[in-house]
Amino acid sequence: MLSSKTSKQKALLALAWVCFFWGTTWIGSKVGVKYMPALQLCAIRQLLGGSVYVLYFIITKHPWPKGKQWGIIIVLSFLNFMLANGLSTWGVHYISSGLGAIIGAIFPLWIVIVALFDGDRMPQKAVLGMVLGFGGVCIIFYDHLKRFLDP
Structure with a gap:
């Protein structure tokens, strides 16, 4: 049986790998489609x-x-x-990879919004985590936010 410290370290490592690969997907896709x-x-x-x-x-x-x-x-x-x-x-x-990343990061927030209208409750930490994650994507790709207003 793994200790809780080892389990937590593995979970954080897995999260870091997911963030890295998911984050670089947009840039890799933008380069690849060329x-x-x-x-x-x-x-x-x-x-x-x-x-x-x-x-x-x-x-x-x-x-x-x-x-x-x-x-x-x-x-x-x-x-x-x-x-x-x-x-x-x-x-x-x-579109730019930054705008694509922002649009992609909105998806989990829509899931929460739809679930809330259906009467489901989300743990506050989960909602906070999604808002912080989306905010982080918006900060990283801040220059691309104005493109939402450009039809």
Whole structure:
């Protein structure tokens, strides 16, 4: 059993890796669409990422999804990877990567807003974390905020 200190360190390391890779995605996509079609770039990224994920499952001998779980996985994969990631990669061909990052960072806030109208409650720390995260993206890409007013 891992100690809580080791577990917390691993969680912070995982968060740092996610922040790094998610943050550089917009810049990488902007550069990549100059050299290949956006959906091809996105497909290569997802194929590499999925391969790493499958390799992890094989090495750690985690059980694979069963039966009906595959249907849910396929639907969510289509919605997330093909539509959300594919269209956002295609979008940075026409807008700046900073504006794309800001638009992408709005998504979790909309989820919270919709959940609040549905009567769900969010922990205050979760809401604070999302607002701080979105604020951080806006600070980093401050120069791109004025583009929201440019049709």
